[in-house]
Amino acid sequence: MGTVKKRSNCLLSSSLDIFGDKWSLLIIRDLMFNNKNTYNDFLKSAEGIATNILASRLKGLEENGLIEKSEHPGSRAKILYRLTPKGIELLPVIIEIHLWAEKYFTIPSGIEPTLKEAKKDREALIKSITKSLMENISL
Amino acid sequence: MGTVKKRSNCLLSSSLDIFGDKWSLLIIRDLMFNNKNTYNDFLKSAEGIATNILASRLKGLEENGLIEKSEHPGSRAKILYRLTPKGIELLPVIIEIHLWAEKYFTIPSGIEPTLKEAKKDREALIKSITKSLMENISL
């Protein structure tokens, strides 16, 4: 999943070459909303990603500039993964997927307020979340 | 790819269970923007999907209510695939992916005006495209 081979020069196709799989956006989600930022954090997520798949996806996301590694402030042994601006900019995509899904799946507890806000003032919500994510980068 | 097994009750995860692969959204794209609506139309797209994969994806998309089959008005031999409202509602997701991709890939000819319109008045564009897609349904 590392190197990218563009299937066509369609923007959608090129995007799917990068994150068009069942796992990449879930890792982005964990980084964005779930305060997860280490290898083991991702492993523990509800969907149960396998370790080799996680390693492969992290490598691909890093090679494509969506995430980056850095030192963990608490432990020398740990590696901290962070979203880059390019990764953070996927927020609108993820929000739209949520808004779509909300109509067809039962809504998990806790996110209803955010969904409501997204429908009321989408731009403001994106701006606000982006801001706090960007601040996280410059630690 | 037919039956759905939800990995978790996360809205994003459930969505990726349905269209989180390298092909499904491209078929939706062809139906939305490229006036393609038969099996062979999809086969001929630039990315070069294999026939068995196409069959599998069409089945999955139909089982999940994103597309539906109908009779082709011109030829009895042909099958016409159409987006359902549930499929059409993926338009905002696809637009956001395009807007993201525009920043990181070279833009293919022809879609620049649409991208510009999407940035100027996103809601109006979505409304307009949705309307014409919906009219297509009730033939």
Add this chain to the structure above:
DNA sequence: CCGCATCCCTATAGATACTG
């Protein structure tokens, strides 16, 4: 411990040939 790498095995993706 933590972040992987490796191995083994199964399931799904995918290329190509072929069929009703």
Add this chain to the structure above:
DNA sequence: CAGTATCTATAGGGATGCGG
């Protein structure tokens, strides 16, 4: 035209190993 059949390659699950 719209798919199957067949075969191979890759994705993915699960256990385990291993250096830092």
